[in-house]
Amino acid sequence: QQQVKQSPQSLIVQKGGISIINCAYENTAFDYFPWYQQFPGKGPALLIAIRPDVSEKKEGRFTISFNKSAKQFSLHIMDSQPGDSATYFCAVSSGSRLTFGEGTQLTVNP
């Protein structure tokens, strides 16, 4: 059973545009929703995270929007840059373990 579904699988955006990646989850017990950025040959790095008591969190160009009733959350990257080109993973957690989405390969064209 897939606990978190991520879309799109790949995304191409022009420099300066907005990148939007979506995730949907099933288990209402999840209480921590992070986004990770992974470059080729590297481990994932925590980008931004949210807990279900808030609907939005912004850190620089990165924003998480969280819809508890719809069991969905999304990552918005404003003013996307070529250096943002990477694979992005959403994840869900309740307590100990993280479960990752399938990943989105983002390409930002100059």
Next chain:
Amino acid sequence: GAVVSQHPSWVICKSGTSVKIECRSLDFQATTMFWYRQFPKQSLMLMATSNEGSKATYEQGVEKDKFLINHASLTLSTLTVTSAHPEDSSFYICSARFDRVQPQHFGDGTRLSIL
């Protein structure tokens, strides 16, 4: 920020040999460490969770006798792939966290290639 170091970053070895991968938390004490496996263009799959001084908890389908995990100190965990075969070739990534409410911090992974 919290730094997790993984060593080696890349290893190539012959089929049948055992390979040990180290994961160290450099600037914090990790009560819990996690080991993941990632195939090309796929997501991270949790293999096992280890708490310092305790036996690791393996995910369903992961052979504990093949993937030996030791978490003997608050800063070091090791994963030993025993009698490795080509199908064990993958990207292995560890993560560590200080406590239950802190996020996991990931190492840079170890690319294992079994010939």
